[in-house]
Structure formats: C-alpha cells, structure tokens
Amino acid sequence: MRIGLVCPYSFDVPGGVQLHIRDLAEYLLGRGHQVSVLAPADEDTELPPYVVSAGRAVPIRFNGSVARLSFGPIVANRVQAWLDEGDFDVLHLHEPAAPSLSLLTLWAAEVPIVATFHSSQSKLGALRAAQPLLQPGLDKISARIAVSEAAHRTMASSVGGTTLVIPNGVYVDRFRAEGDLEPDPAAPPRIVFLGRFAEPRKGLPVLLAALPLVLAQVPDAELVVAGPGDRSEIKGMLSDQVAGSVRFVGTVGEAEKVELLTRANAYVAPNTGGESFGIILVEAMSAGAPVVASALDAFQAVIGDSGAGVVFPVGDHRALAAEIVRLLEDPAEQRRLRAAGQERARQFDWSRVGARIEAVYDSVAVPLVGAGSPVPRAAGGASHGGARAGAGAHDPGAGHRGPTRTAGSGRHRDPDRPSWAAGSVAASVVPAASSGAERVRTRLRRWFTR
Structure with missing residues (x-):
C-alpha cells in the first residue's frame, strides 16, 4: 500500500507527535508498505530518507506550548506537488484541525483519509469558531483516531465525529x-x-x-x-x-x-x-x-x-x-x-499499536461498495460517537457512507519518474491547476480574510 503521512509540526524540534509519526513510518516500512512523510523542516535539517520537507515552519503558541507550523498559499502548492507525486492509496493526517500541513492536505486530497487527533484541550473557543471552515474538510475523513480518551473528548466537543481510540506506540x-x-x-x-x-x-x-x-x-x-x-x-x-x-x-x-x-x-x-x-x-x-x-x-x-x-x-x-x-x-x-x-x-508496543492502525487503513482502502454494505472493522480500537458525526466520519463495522478507492487502483506513476519517498518538494512546486488545489486556494482566501 502507498501511504502518505502528514506531520503538522516541524521535524526540527523533537516532540511527541513527530516521534509518533517517525515510529509509525518505520513500522509501516518494515511491514512492506511504501511510505512518505510530509513535514515542515528547515533546509539544513537532517531528515530520514522517507521524510519530505515542506519548508520551514513558524512558531505559534498553542495548548500551553509553542508549535512550529507551516501554512499558507506557498505551502499549499508544495502539498499539492507531494500529493501528485505520491499517488497515495491512503493518507494519514495528524491534527487536521490545526492550521498546518495537515489541514492543507485535507482540503486538497482526493483519496481515503485517516486522521489522528492528538491534543487534549480545555479551551476550545478557537476551534469552534473555525468550525464553518473546517467542516467541509472534516467531512472527507474516512476514519478518525484519537490517541486517548482525553483526545477523544477534545475532538468530540470541538469538531464532533466518531473516533477509534488507539494509543501512541513505543518500540x-x-x-x-x-x-x-x-x-x-x-x-x-x-x-x-x-x-x-x-x-x-x-x-x-x-x-x-x-x-x-x-x-x-x-x-x-x-x-x-x-x-x-x-x-x-x-x-x-x-x-x-x-x-x-x-x-x-x-x-x-x-x-x-x-x-x-x-x-x-x-x-x-x-x-x-x-x-x-x-x-x-x-x-x-x-x-x-x-x-x-x-x-x-x-x-x-x-x-x-x-x-x-x-x-x-x-x-x-x-x-x-x-x-x-x-x-x-x-x-x-x-x-x-x-x-x-x-x-x-x-x-503499547508498536507490534500491537501498528497492527491496529493498519486495520484502519484496510477498512478505508477497500473495493467500491454500495451504501449500507459492511466495511471490515478496524481491530482493537474502542469506538466512540461524537456530538456531531460528520458525513465522512467512519466507524469501522458501521455502514459505509460512500465509495472509496481500491488500494493501488488510482493513477499509476511512470516508472521513470523520480522517487516520491524522499527529498524536498520546495524546489518543485507545481501550478495549482487541479480541483484539489483550487479548493485549497478558495479556503485559504476564506481563512485569511475571516
């Protein structure tokens, strides 16, 4: 399976989300999947070969900490270049409700999406205020994961939806x-x-x-x-x-x-x-x-x-x-x-946690099925109903809400094209001509003018 992981936070600074994504990528590579990670990073940052730099990040105060995020029209073009080159079967976005690479990818993507929500917050005013802008993207998510009950409560209270609770992993x-x-x-x-x-x-x-x-x-x-x-x-x-x-x-x-x-x-x-x-x-x-x-x-x-x-x-x-x-x-x-x-x-070993995440991927990257047809249940995750289940919220084991792409059944790359799994897309920004890129431009205009 061709899997794209998106990290919202800069790989320049160590943090729990970055380490989780790094370890998940290594687990998936060990399982034989093709994996690419898109993350903010300075030009001189030494990155693993499977990480693609989306350019440097800027510090933003968030949840009692300082998060280093990338956002804006230029970054959106880099996201689109990575998506076009990757031709992914499944995308796994982390913290898609934050103004970051994950949100930009959510707006542009046209393949099955898994999203993981990591944060636990008590002050949710900003997220609720941004709800009208976030909801069209959140409705595209096929399966939602929360890393804990605390993260589930934050997500359910702010953006709604149905989640599986699958913890972070450790080797x-x-x-x-x-x-x-x-x-x-x-x-x-x-x-x-x-x-x-x-x-x-x-x-x-x-x-x-x-x-x-x-x-x-x-x-x-x-x-x-x-x-x-x-x-x-x-x-x-x-x-x-x-x-x-x-x-x-x-x-x-x-x-x-x-x-x-x-x-x-x-x-x-x-x-x-x-x-x-x-x-x-x-x-x-x-x-x-x-x-x-x-x-x-x-x-x-x-x-x-x-x-x-x-x-x-x-x-x-x-x-x-x-x-x-x-x-x-x-x-x-x-x-x-x-x-x-x-x-x-x-x-919490990755041998257990990784298998549960793989099961979620399998549950969204399936052959086309009709409305009401069963989808394989993602093993090992406790499922929760949120305050407002978006149209795209996915509960493995419940009725499938629409067609999804079969793993590997999308566009096929020219074998002579350069590798999509490493390097920086900063130097290969493509014109924003696709429908996905147009959606991103429109939503960015709304975000920065609201």
Whole structure:
C-alpha cells in the first residue's frame, strides 16, 4: 500500500507527535508498505530518507506550548506537488484541525483519509469558531483516531465525529538497555525529569518546589533534568540549599535517554495539563524506571490499574515529595514498579499499536461498495460517537457512507519518474491547476480574510 503521512509540526524540534509519526513510518516500512512523510523542516535539517520537507515552519503558541507550523498559499502548492507525486492509496493526517500541513492536505486530497487527533484541550473557543471552515474538510475523513480518551473528548466537543481510540506506540525493546542496567546501589539516589522544562505545563517548578522536602529526608538525592530550554532561568529559581543537587544535561539522544531512565530510582512526570497521552511514561516504564506522575487523566490511562506507577494530585508539591521519599527509601518498591511498568509498557508496543492502525487503513482502502454494505472493522480500537458525526466520519463495522478507492487502483506513476519517498518538494512546486488545489486556494482566501 502507498501511504502518505502528514506531520503538522516541524521535524526540527523533537516532540511527541513527530516521534509518533517517525515510529509509525518505520513500522509501516518494515511491514512492506511504501511510505512518505510530509513535514515542515528547515533546509539544513537532517531528515530520514522517507521524510519530505515542506519548508520551514513558524512558531505559534498553542495548548500551553509553542508549535512550529507551516501554512499558507506557498505551502499549499508544495502539498499539492507531494500529493501528485505520491499517488497515495491512503493518507494519514495528524491534527487536521490545526492550521498546518495537515489541514492543507485535507482540503486538497482526493483519496481515503485517516486522521489522528492528538491534543487534549480545555479551551476550545478557537476551534469552534473555525468550525464553518473546517467542516467541509472534516467531512472527507474516512476514519478518525484519537490517541486517548482525553483526545477523544477534545475532538468530540470541538469538531464532533466518531473516533477509534488507539494509543501512541513505543518500540519497547529499544528502551531495554544492553546488560539490563539498573540503578547503582552505591550511587546517590537519582530522580530524573525529561521534557521541555521551560514550558510551565511540563511541571518542573512543581518538582523543584518538592526537592527541598525530598533532600530533608534523603540528603544525597540528585535530580537530573534533561531536555531543551534555557537552564539559566530555571537555575535562578533554585535556592543554595538545592542548587548543588540539580544537574542539567540538556537535550539528550536516544541512547542517553535510555541510560538516564534505566539508571533512575524515580522518573517524575509532574505535568500540570495539556497532555493527551503519556508517551514519555511508556518510554520510562519500558526502560524500567519507577514512575511517579501527576494524576492527569492521560497519565492515569497509561499507568492503568495494575500498579505500574505512582500518581499524586496535580500541582501538589508536598504530595509529590512524600511519594518520591517513600520510593527512594524502599528498594523493594522500586523493583516492583520496574517489573510492573515493563509489563504494562508491552501493551503499547508498536507490534500491537501498528497492527491496529493498519486495520484502519484496510477498512478505508477497500473495493467500491454500495451504501449500507459492511466495511471490515478496524481491530482493537474502542469506538466512540461524537456530538456531531460528520458525513465522512467512519466507524469501522458501521455502514459505509460512500465509495472509496481500491488500494493501488488510482493513477499509476511512470516508472521513470523520480522517487516520491524522499527529498524536498520546495524546489518543485507545481501550478495549482487541479480541483484539489483550487479548493485549497478558495479556503485559504476564506481563512485569511475571516
């Protein structure tokens, strides 16, 4: 199957959605599919061979973070060039309601579309205001996926529709260090924080407020902070009492991340909101790190009811300190959490998650069927009815709402044409002459003049 994945966020900056799309692409390639990913990226960014750059992105504040997005008429032409070259059987768009590559692709596409909704938000005014512009595109979606119940609620409340809940995936075995590393019993107890620590919603200030209380009980404990951000601002928040117990290591690679997590006596996720799925919790559990997390719905869904982690009330630094101290002083509990976390993480391995997403692709890329004919049910996903099911919303197992293209039955490429799976379309922008491109131009005019 020829599959096009669209990432709304820049590949220049690491993030959960980008990593999810990267891993999904690699899973699909391993399954024998032809895969191309369209994503924003600067010219000098080193990209995997299956990623096509749509040009640089601009920073936009979104959901308590800064998202780097690409949008506008020039980018729309690049999207059309990628679609024409790819001749895809299925498109998989991520965050199609955001002003991004995904929305532009949604407007232009003429093949079956799967959409994944990642974000969890409480403030939905902007999405609801844009509903008249978004709905014609959303009606084209054949199947909708939410990565969690929290993401499903956000989507249902803002744009409506029917969803399957399929979580993010992790290559669990990649987080199993060679030699099964564990914390050194002779070393100081290590607390680990991973994330964009300058963003308040990641909760580092909560952890720093808890640290003096932890050090009062476990004076040799060390906090290791990894991730991008201006550490000078955070260091200014540290008292002399705790400054010597905090170590900043900056952005880390995959191997360094694995070592940090496998050596951790406690991995702490003190996030305060804006999380729809705890992918870093799954990574930490895969590596065997005992997890202490704030009681966000998304985090509790990852930990489950199997005792695979410890939760504390969101923003409560005293409760967090008490849980950290209890864990650091109890090696047996650390061992129990390591084992339980690794067992729980298996539920999110790509071998399971990827198969469920493939089943969704199969359910939309089927031979033409008449109205009311059954479509194969996408395996493994919980289905939810939204507040307003769009005409194109797809519920595998329900009646099919219209004809779709058979996988591989569309236009056929000239075998002498250059590869569609790599490189940049920035230098090969085509005239916007197709009906899809005309729809995009019309909707862009409405978007920028509303």
